Amino acid sequence: MEKNLRQQIDIFSILRDVAREWITILLFAISASLLTNVWVTETYVPVYTSKAIFTVSSKSTNSSIYQDLSSAESLAERFAKVLESNVLKKKVAEDLGQESFTAQTSVKQIEETNMVELTVTANSAMDSYRTITSIMENYDQVSHYVVGNVILYVIQQPVIPLSPSNSKSPVRPMQYAFLLGALAAIAYVAFFSHRRDTVKNSHQMKEKIDAKLLGTVYHEKVRRNRKKPDEHPSMLIANPLRSFAFVESSRMAAARVRSRMDRSHVKVVMVTSVAENEGKSTVAANVALSIAKEGKKVLLIDCDFRKPSQYKIFGQTEEMNFVQLLKEGKAEAAVTQYQNTSLYGVFNTQADPSAERLLESGELKRMIDRYRESMDYIILDTAPLALVSDTEDLARLADNTILIVREDAILAKKINDTIDVLNQTNAQVLGCILNNAAQSLAAKAGYNGYSAYGGHYGKYAK
Numbered sequence: 001m002e003k004n005l006r007q008q009i010d011i012f013s014i015l016r017d018v019a020r021e022w023i024t025i026l027l028f029a030i031s032a033s034l035l036t037n038v039w040v041t042e043t044y045v046p047v048y049t050s051k052a053i054f055t056v057s058s059k060s061t062n063s064s065i066y067q068d069l070s071s072a073e074s075l076a077e078r079f080a081k082v083l084e085s086n087v088l089k090k091k092v093a094e095d096l097g098q099e100s101f102t103a104q105t106s107v108k109q110i111e112e113t114n115m116v117e118l119t120v121t122a123n124s125a126m127d128s129y130r131t132i133t134s135i136m137e138n139y140d141q142v143s144h145y146v147v148g149n150v151i152l153y154v155i156q157q158p159v160i161p162l163s164p165s166n167s168k169s170p171v172r173p174m175q176y177a178f179l180l181g182a183l184a185a186i187a188y189v190a191f192f193s194h195r196r197d198t199v200k201n202s203h204q205m206k207e208k209i210d211a212k213l214l215g216t217v218y219h220e221k222v223r224r225n226r227k228k229p230d231e232h233p234s235m236l237i238a239n240p241l242r243s244f245a246f247v248e249s250s251r252m253a254a255a256r257v258r259s260r261m262d263r264s265h266v267k268v269v270m271v272t273s274v275a276e277n278e279g280k281s282t283v284a285a286n287v288a289l290s291i292a293k294e295g296k297k298v299l300l301i302d303c304d305f306r307k308p309s310q311y312k313i314f315g316q317t318e319e320m321n322f323v324q325l326l327k328e329g330k331a332e333a334a335v336t337q338y339q340n341t342s343l344y345g346v347f348n349t350q351a352d353p354s355a356e357r358l359l360e361s362g363e364l365k366r367m368i369d370r371y372r373e374s375m376d377y378i379i380l381d382t383a384p385l386a387l388v389s390d391t392e393d394l395a396r397l398a399d400n401t402i403l404i405v406r407e408d409a410i411l412a413k414k415i416n417d418t419i420d421v422l423n424q425t426n427a428q429v430l431g432c433i434l435n436n437a438a439q440s441l442a443a444k445a446g447y448n449g450y451s452a453y454g455g456h457y458g459k460y461a462k
Contacts, residue, residue: 012438013200013408017193018186025185032181033174040173046164048125050132053156054116076109076116082139083107092134096127103131115155121165129160198408199415205434208412211403211419214260214431215253217283219438220246232312235282237289253283253433254290257402260430261377268368268378270303270398270427274418275384278406279435281309284381287402292343296376299335301346301368303394304383305358311347314338322348326358331367344375359393368397385418395422400430407437 018025082088089101103122110117120132136154199205202216220243222233233239237247261269271284281304288300302310305323310316322334334346358364371378382394395401401422405415419429 014190014193016408016438018189021185021189025182025189028185029178029182032184033178036173036177037170040168040170044168045123046168047121047123047166048128048161048163049119049121049165050128050158050161051117051119051156052132052136052154052158053110054118055153055155056114056116073109076107079107079116079118083135088135088138091138092131095134095138096130103127105131105135116152120158125161129158132158196408197412198410199405199412199434200408202434202437204412205405205432208416209405209419209432210416211429212260212431214256214402214433215249216434216437217249217253217279218243218245219436234315235286235313237286250283250286251290254287257287257430257433258291258294258296258377261400264400264430266399266430267372267376268380268398268400269430270380270382270394270401271404272382272401272422273384273404273406274410274414275386278384278404278409280384280404281381282313283404283433283435284379284402285310285313288345288377288379289338289341289343291377292338292341295342297342297344297374299344299346299371299375299378301378301380302348303364303380305348305352306383307351308348310345310381311349314345314347316345316347316349318347319349320347321350321352322346323350323352323354323358326363326367327361329363331363332370365397385421386414395425395427398427401427402430403432404435405432406435409436 083105093099093101103120105121106119108117109115118132118135120128120135122128122131136158197208199208202213205213205216220235222235233241235242237250257269261267271280271287273280281302285300288298292298300310302308302322308322311320316336318336320334320336322331325331325334334348335344336347337344352358368378368380380394380398403415403419403422415432422429
C-alpha cells in the first residue's frame with residue numbers, strides 16, 4: 001500500500017509539472033497546427049471526380065426485386081475487378097491518347113437498391129470526365145466477364161465536375177495536429193518529470209538524501225491584494241489568514257529543530273538552501289517565531305548580505321544598514337525586538353557585496369559570541385550555498401546547519417553534494433526540512449509532517 005501511495009504522489013508530481021509547463025505545451029501545439037497549415041497549403045493538389053449511375057435488372061421476365069438486388073451486388077464486385085484489368089485500362093489509355101491509365105476508379109452498389117455507382121477521379125476535371133466516358137463506351141468489350149445475365153441502364157450520365165472533390169481547407173488537419181502536438185508535448189514533459197531525480201515527497205527525502213528529515217512543509221496558497229499588487233502578503237504564522245496546516249507545520253518543524261538542537265547541545269544554527277526560491281527565509285522566520293512563542297529568547301540574524309529579505313517578511317519599514325553598523329562596531333544597535341515577543345531580529349535592509357571582507361574582520365563572530373550568553377537560540381538566515389561563498393564562511397560561525405529543500409526542485413545529487421560540503425565545515429548538517437510539499441496527497445498518505453512554502457510569493461521568500 002505504501003508503494004502505491006508513493007506512485008500516486010509521483011503521478012501528482014508529473015501532473016504538477018505538466019500544469020507548470022502549460023504555456024510551453026500550448027505553444028508547441030499551436031506551432032504544430034501552424035506548420036500543418038503550411039504543409040497542407042503547399043502540398044495541396046486538387047482532384048476531380050465524375051460519376052455515373054446504372055440500374056441493374058435480370059434478363060429473365062420473371063425476375064424479382066430480390067434477384068435485381070443480388071445482381072447489382074454481384075455486378076459491383078465483378079465490375080470492380082474488370083476496372084482493374086489491364087485490358088480495359090489499356091483500351092481507355094489509348095482512347096485518351098495517354099501512355100498509361102492514371103485515374104482512380106471505384107464501383108459500389110447503392111445500399112438497398114439495384115443501382116450501381118461508378119466514380120472516376122483524376123487530376124483535372126476534363127480528364128475525369130473523358131475517362132469515365134471512355135470506360136462506359138469500352139466496357140462492352142469485356143462485358144462477357146461483367147454483364148452475364150443482367151441488363152444495365154444508365155440513369156445518370158457523367159458530367160464535367162466544376163470544383164475539386166478534395167477539400168483545400170486545412171482546418172481538420174490543423175485540429176488533429178494541435179491535438180497530437182499537445183499530447184506529444186505532455187508526454188515529453190511527463191517523461192522528463194519522471195526521469196528527473198529530484199525529491200518529490202518525504203519518502204524520497206528519506207531514501208535519497210544523506211541527512212535526517214526534520215519536517216515536511218505544506219504548500220501554502222497565497223492570494224495577493226488586487227488593490228495593492230506590490231504588497232507582499234505576510235507568510236508569518238502570526239498572520240490569521242494563514243491556513244491551519246501551514247501554522248501547525250511551522251510549529252512542528254520548529255519543535256523538531258529545537259529538540260535536535262537541545263539533544264546536540266547546539267545554540268547557533270545556520271539556515272540555508274542549495275539554490276534560490278526554496279523558501280528558506282520564510283521557514284527560518286517561522287521557526288524562530290514559533291520557538292519564541294514558547295517563551296525562549298531567539299535571535300534571528302539576516303546574514304544574506306547580498307539579498308536581505310527578513311525585513312520584508314516581518315514587515316519592518318525602518319532603514320537598517322547592518323553591514324555598516326558591523327564595520328563601525330555598533331552591531332547591537334541593529335538588534336530589534338519583534339513586537340512583544342521574545343524574538344529579536346537583525347533586519348538588514350541594505351544589500352552590501354563587500355560581505356566577505358566583513359566576515360574576515362571577525363566582527364560578526366564577536367557579536368554572535370556575545371549573544372550566546374543572553375539568547376537561548378541564534379538562527380542565521382544565510383544566502384543559498386550555490387550562489388556565494390559567504391555561506392561556507394558563515395558556517396564557521398554556527399554550530400550546525402539546517403538545509404531547506406524545496407519539493408521537486410533540486411536534483412538529489414546536488415543536495416547531497418551540498419550536505420557533504422557543509423559536513424566538512426564546523427556547522428555540520430543538523431537535518432533538512434522539505435518545503436512546498438503537496439498537501440492533499442501527503443495528507444492521504446498519512447505523513448507525520450507539515451509544510452510551509454515561502455518561495456512563490458515574492459522576491460524575499462528565498
